[in-house]
Amino acid sequence: MNPVHKKFSRRARVATGGAVLAVVALAGFGAVSANASAPAAKPAATAAASAGATTTSTHLTxxxxxxxxxxxxxxxxxxxxxxxxxxxxxxxxxxxxxxxxxxxxxxxxxxxxxxxxxxxxxxxxxxxxxxxxxxxxxxxxxxxxxxxxxxxxxxxxxxxxxxxxxxxxxxxxxxxxxxxxxxxxxx
Incomplete structure (x- = not known):
């Protein structure tokens, strides 16, 4: 067994591993949150509509x-x-x-x-x-x-x-x- 593992008890290794996973998860969540709050690029259909590529017409009911x-x-x-x-x-x-x-x-x-x-x-x-x-x-x-x-x-x-x-x-x-x-x- 690795000498470092001998110094830590099983409970300490599980706690440390859990803490590492929590930090990684929080970092990933922060990155996703940052991306979600950043303004997204306009979809092509929205860009086309705002550029005057559509028309409105009148129809008989x-x-x-x-x-x-x-x-x-x-x-x-x-x-x-x-x-x-x-x-x-x-x-x-x-x-x-x-x-x-x-x-x-x-x-x-x-x-x-x-x-x-x-x-x-x-x-x-x-x-x-x-x-x-x-x-x-x-x-x-x-x-x-x-x-x-x-x-x-x-x-x-x-x-x-x-x-x-x-x-x-x-x-x-x-x-x-x-x-x-x-x-x-x-x-």
Whole structure:
């Protein structure tokens, strides 16, 4: 056995070892505490957000979208028209669709596509039909339908939703009903 160990009793060695462990643990805790209290570097996402790399956008609520769709459907029913109304968000995702009693099966998809087209170009689809004369390839863009009956809903001149109506005998009527829906949101 080591001569140093012979001088200390077993109890003294255990106590000394415990004291050494306590000092090491406290030193480690102090280092961790010091690091935890030092200001951390900003994460990349926080740095990007504070540098203006994000935007804020306005969206139509489900209540407002439902109000708009119901107003468009009511306007059509007053004129004995059987239509489907679709409201899409800024990204073209459907928020609400109301299919009126007796509306044709083709009207569902047509209403959604008219709403998508109106919000995508921030213009009534009747105006976009006229643009096809100068740019006929526009009609090839997936999900669009260049027939009158879709109108955008805007906030600060930026499109936030689109309303599409399909099923009336003319696109002019469809667009009239879609505009009634947009007007209901504006009130």
């Amino acid at each position: 489900i209540d407002a979208a439902t109000k708009a769709a119901q107003a468009a459907l009511d306007a059509a029913e007053k004129e004995n028209q059987r239509v489907t109304v679709a409201v899409v968000d800024r990204n073209g995702n459907t928020i609400v669709t109301l299919r009126g009693d007796g509306a044709g099966p083709q009207s569902y998809e047509s209403a959604e596509r008219k709403a998508f087209t109106a919000v995508s170009w921030n213009a009534p689809t009747s105006q976009l039909v006229e643009r096809l004369q100068q740019a006929p390839n526009l009609k090839d863009i997936p999900g669009t339908l260049f027939l009158a009956g879709g109108v955008p809903v805007t906030a600060g001149n930026a499109p936030i939703a689109g309303i599409g109506v399909a099923g009336a005998p003319s696109g002019a009527l469809d667009e009239k009903f879609a505009q009634a829906g947009a007007d209901a949101v504006a009130r």
